[in-house]
Amino acid sequence: MRIAFMGTPDFAVPTLDALLAAGHEVAAVYTQPPRRAGRGKVLLPSPVQLRAEAAGLEVRTPVSLKGAEAQAAFAALDLEAAVVAAYGLILPQPILEAPEYGCLNVHASMLPRWRGAAPIQRAILAGDTRTGVTIMQMEQGLDTGPMLAIVPTEIGRKTAGELTAELAGMGATLMVHVLGLLPGEVGRMKQNEARATYAPKIEKQEARLDFTKRAVEAERQVRAFNPAPGAFFEYQGERIRVLAAEVGTLNGPPGTVLDHGLTIACAEGSLVPSLVQRAGRGAMTTAELLRGFVIPAGTVLA
Structure with missing residues (x-):
């Protein structure tokens, strides 16, 4: 044809x-x-x-x-x-x-x-x-x-x-x-x-993780925006992309880091990033990130 x-x-x-x-x-x-x-x-x-x-x-x-x-x-x-x-x-x-x-x-x-x-x-x-x-x-x-x-x-x-x-x-x-x-x-x-x-077309601002939503919704953001534009949060003025994550059961004020493994409280449950990326660097596990870039428990993320 x-x-x-x-x-x-x-x-x-x-x-x-x-x-x-x-x-x-x-x-x-x-x-x-x-x-x-x-x-x-x-x-x-x-x-x-x-x-x-x-x-x-x-x-x-x-x-x-x-x-x-x-x-x-x-x-x-x-x-x-x-x-x-x-x-x-x-x-x-x-x-x-x-x-x-x-x-x-x-x-x-x-x-x-x-x-x-x-x-x-x-x-x-x-x-x-x-x-x-x-x-x-x-x-x-x-x-x-x-x-x-x-x-x-x-x-x-x-x-x-x-x-x-x-x-x-x-x-x-x-x-x-x-x-x-x-x-x-x-x-x-x-x-x-x-x-x-x-x-509708995806707008870049939609990729900012919204911890005021349930953890299952935040995890969907992670999957929906992988590989682009990449779901993210900001810490100390730096954008951290989250490439993979699990839904956790811990609870707390939305956006609060709940432990030393970067478990982040959502409106219901928590988001547990497993693969992340700093600006200008390759993908790494959360454990690799935290070895040289500490995000203490109690931090409130945006």
Whole structure:
């Protein structure tokens, strides 16, 4: 099948790989333009661009698809389908209608729950026990189109990073399966609007650990923001990231360090960090941190 692929982050790369492995003709790859990153603010191409160029594919990086020229260039590809995975640009109606079978999206949730930009983190933060991937037919609304296939998975104690990698692989497999059913009849299920929830973009300030909440909620913050932006607290003006933690049973005033092992009181229960990171340093166990960076019992953290 002649396809355009549209994606940007690491999450999208397995789907591109799966399309190539399945023998589909990828006429062009659309991805976000290179962004400046790091201390040197060097322009870095997206993970999808790097993978596409390594595979010898044509890469296009428009800043928008709203213009007539960009839409004409897309239509000229004469596509049977477009496959979209975390692309990051709005697709105008002419783009959605150009391929014979339209634009199919890999979304990292069980729609209609967690439509939007950060479905994996929001599912963890909410304490959901399950999430999944959905293949949907794209339309103008935000993740509102009919669903073609859906597969669940258990969240358990997975971090956002672990769950992202798992769902990326699941979505790639599911997309290839759905494309294999075309041009035959593919079941399309309308989303139940009454059950829709939204997953707005994660803001950096959300990663500050909130010890006025229950310990189970603070632990969800740790998993939801691993690897980025990283849940944290501050001590003596320094930001300490918490990469892994357990829920403890000790109680005390919220934010108070309760012992010499950095057990931190929450509104209910306590948070026991097990893997932490100081600014500019590598990850270390809490015991390693406390050998040279004492945080005494009785300290109140922010």
